[in-house]
Amino acid sequence: MQLKIVQAGDPVLRTGGRPLTPVEIVGDEIQQLIELMRETMREAPGVGLAAPQIGLPLQLAVIEDVGENAATDRTPVPFHVIANPRLVLGPEMVDHFEGCLSVEGFQAVVSRASTARVEALDHRGAPVVIDASGWYARILQHEIDHLLGTLYIDRMLSRTLSTSRNFGRHWAGVPIAELLEKLAARPGTPR
Ligand code: CO
Secondary structure, eight states, rough: OOOOOOOOOOTTTHOOOOOOOHHHHHHHHHHHHHEEEEEEEHHOOOOOGGGGGGOOOOOOEEEEEEEOGGGBBBOEEEEEEEEEEEEEOSOOEEEEEEOOOTTEEEEEEEESSEEEEEEEOTSSEEEEEEEEHHHHHHHHHHHHHHHHOGGGTTTTTTGOEEEEIIIIIIIOOOOOHHHHHHHHHOOOOOO
């Protein structure tokens, strides 16, 4: 079964979520929700899904990435759950295209920390500490943003916004530095 993924403009994407107690997390309701979120994420397909994206204002997200890409420092991440996360960003930033299941059909370049530490509760309500880097660090930052009512479009380099079709047609595989130069505002453009 698949849940409906809400799109930008739905207020729940802007309110974020409330924390869950460990007792709630191990309860039937949240355990069933986690299963449905897992199926919905896989079916979408996506590498993460946050509860506000299915209309629930809870600090809960599921993550799973089976992809691999040396260029974006992407390695497989097994399925896991984060609840009530606290995020500490590393000092280095990296630019890359990202998209969102709640902003269907678009991608844009977002600057994200290349490393991140997350303290959260897992699917059993137990505290975990995650030290992530590369694409996984980006996924965590993206999903935790959802839990606080923020979307990637709030952080994107707006001139890079592209439909997914045009991304495939013009920008896939183009080095980010080259792409930013091509998309830069022309000198003399009034701000
Ligand atoms: Co998203």
